[in-house]
Amino acid sequence: MKKGIFSVSYSGLWGQAKLNAVEFIYKAKDLGYEGVLLMAKRPHLSVIDSDEAMLTSIETALQETGIELIGLAAYTDYLLPAPAEIPIAEIQRLYVQRCAAICSRLGGRIVRVFTGYDRGDVSRGSQENTVTAELQAAADDAGSHGILLSVQNHHDIGVHTDELNMLLDTVGAENIRAGFDAWSPYLRGEDLYASARLMAPRMFMTICAD
Numbered sequence: 001m002k003k004g005i006f007s008v009s010y011s012g013l014w015g016q017a018k019l020n021a022v023e024f025i026y027k028a029k030d031l032g033y034e035g036v037l038l039m040a041k042r043p044h045l046s047v048i049d050s051d052e053a054m055l056t057s058i059e060t061a062l063q064e065t066g067i068e069l070i071g072l073a074a075y076t077d078y079l080l081p082a083p084a085e086i087p088i089a090e091i092q093r094l095y096v097q098r099c100a101a102i103c104s105r106l107g108g109r110i111v112r113v114f115t116g117y118d119r120g121d122v123s124r125g126s127q128e129n130t131v132t133a134e135l136q137a138a139a140d141d142a143g144s145h146g147i148l149l150s151v152q153n154h155h156d157i158g159v160h161t162d163e164l165n166m167l168l169d170t171v172g173a174e175n176i177r178a179g180f181d182a183w184s185p186y187l188r189g190e191d192l193y194a195s196a197r198l199m200a201p202r203m204f205m206t207i208c209a210d
Helices: 021-028 054-066 090-105 122-143 161-171 183-187 192-201
Strands: 004-006 035-039 068-073 110-115 148-152 176-179
Touching: 004 068, 021 035, 021 054, 090 110, 090 122, 110 122, 122 148, 122 161, 122 176, 148 161, 161 176, 161 183, 161 192, 176 192, 183 192
Parallel strands: 004 035, 035 068, 068 110, 110 148, 148 176
Antiparallel strands: none
16 A cells, blocks of 8 residues: 545635646655555646646656656546536537547556546436446556546545445446545434445546545
């Protein structure tokens, strides 16, 4: 097991210290971490900003520090409400494709994704079908770059450990597993020991929120 730090800790999103992606990598080295998970949005590794110069600067920082890129943390919501004419699924699929390509280029192995926020205007069954289909497509796209897809349990679809376990079974892709985070199950009163044991065989990353 390797200990890494998620760049969201230095994103400034909640008033904390703010570093760019390169500065963050050197900070991770100073703090004694072995790897980094880079946030796939501004102010870190946005797919919009990630031109050749930016990717080269990140590569150089990783090489100079000896820090491993664990992967990229994508921000998806496969249940995002929008008018029918807006291709929400296609937009998010392209985003994950780009994250997977960048992750592979930089030597990472994992792209973290979310499922979707629960919607009161759509049946639960329909929501689950949508999330399943989009995760299957995302897994295929990530797999074409040799990337693993990690589903983090922060959203309503799959937020309960039993539900996440069933969702992963239904998706059925070889390269998609659990990014199990104890934070949400703890807040909702799950038995964390039982949940962790259930997820252990299919978990390759965990994010510890403080």
